[in-house]
């Protein structure tokens with residue numbers, strides 16, 4: 001008999017649900033993105049996001065069950081993100097999960113969104129299974145976090161590095177806004193950077209003797225460069241804006257990639273880990289993936305891009321390991337927008 005878990009994710013602007021068998025076998029993964037809705041405002045408006053989750057959640061759940069070939073009544077447990085994230089968005093998913101758990105009489109498993117990003121790797125590499133060889137060095141880089149976590153075993157983490165100001169994803173989003181690109185910024189910066197010659201360079205915030213990060217100075221440096229080159233606040237006449245934006249976007253991306261990959265590799269060596277695990281929207285970035293693999297002497301596990309950004313399957317995969325440890329969550333659990341990991 002296999003264990004089937006339904007995972008629900010609504011922490012930000014993706015309404016998502018997925019079904020996973022035995023913590024690694026992905027049966028379905030349905031994601032309804034609100035990107036177009038938030039593009040008009042250049043960022044996520046919390047109330048708009050919550051209301052869109054209310055609208056999309058039932059159809060997404062029905063599709064996730066249908067794609068898996070099973071019914072909701074066949075699930076062994078319901079896993080759901082209860083933090084960190086936007087309170088109103090989290091509440092929609094958590095309440096739906098409670099209703100399913102209560103009506104079907106199956107366990108509710110509350111999952112930390114950041115831990116879910118780590119477990120996306122279990123979906124991509126079934127050979128990780130129960131014993132991947134611990135400790136592992138984990139990078140979770142998303143819109144709200146840039147965390148280096150030492151994973152000492154399933155469910156056991158130590159936070160050894162984090163951003164002291166903007167998260168990497170937030171920095172990508174702000175940089176894109178400075179350069180007049182769309183939302184979300186990460187994929188846009190990656191796209192326009194292609195073909196850059198590398199003639200522009202931005203500083204790196206190395207923050208000596210710590211594994212912590214800082215990205216807000218880089219954003220300011222980019223803003224000054226964009227003003228100098230005449231593309232901010234809007235391109236001046238006679239400037240070759242497309243070329244300048246391409247070079248500045250690439251310079252920004254290279255600075256972020258250089259600092260993150262170098263700190264992750266030094267953490268892996270400091271803590272004598274057995275391997276590296278990447279997760280979170282920013283780890284969908286092709287330059288970051290390429291550079292970490294190039295610099296790492298150890299095996300690197302990276303989910304495909306669609307599992308790096310928010311999804312329900314990663315929550316189901318993470319929930320499976322909690323379920324196996326008997327960690328059932330009480331039905332009166334509240335959301336925790338600032339929930340830490342490690």
Ligand code: KG4
Nearest residue numbers: 142143144169184186187281282285309310
């Ligand atoms: O993990 P995620 O989907 O949601 C959060 O938990 O925040 O991450 C979203 C973030 C956004 O800031 C987005 O710009 C960034 O991930 N992102 C990327 C790429 N794809 C998404 N950043 C850089 N390169 C990408 N290809």
Ligand code: ZN
Nearest residue numbers: 142280281310
């Ligand atoms: Zn996320």
